[in-house]
Amino acid sequence: MLRTKKFPYALFFGHLALEKLLKALVVRRTGQHAPYTHSLILLARRAELDMPEALLDQLAEVMEFHTEARYPDVVKDFYKKCTSEFARAKFREIKKVYAWCQRKLGK
Numbered sequence: 001m002l003r004t005k006k007f008p009y010a011l012f013f014g015h016l017a018l019e020k021l022l023k024a025l026v027v028r029r030t031g032q033h034a035p036y037t038h039s040l041i042l043l044a045r046r047a048e049l050d051m052p053e054a055l056l057d058q059l060a061e062v063m064e065f066h067t068e069a070r071y072p073d074v075v076k077d078f079y080k081k082c083t084s085e086f087a088r089a090k091f092r093e094i095k096k097v098y099a100w101c102q103r104k105l106g107k
Contacts, residue, residue: 011090015094
């Protein structure tokens with residue numbers, strides 16, 4: 001998506017990737033089905049990850065990409081904000097959090 005310059009979608013799918021990984025961590029940690037939520041913060045807490053505050057802040061920011069990419073009344077503003085530079089920087093942050101979570105899943 002980044003290569004094809006579909007920046008809002010790249011960030012939206014980045015959110016989804018984190019959501020699915022966090023849900024896997026919840027299942028591994030609790031042995032139960034993950035909650036039906038898109039809240040990355042709630043999932044991280046439910047998985048009891050002891051995530052550094054900086055990564056929790058990034059999760060909170062990434063949560064905006066889920067809402068803003070889906071609801072028509074805020075899509076215009078989100079698309080304006082989604083320049084190549086912005087999207088690539090945020091995607092690097094998503095990848096950093098994803099890698100941290102993957103390491104937790106590997107344990």
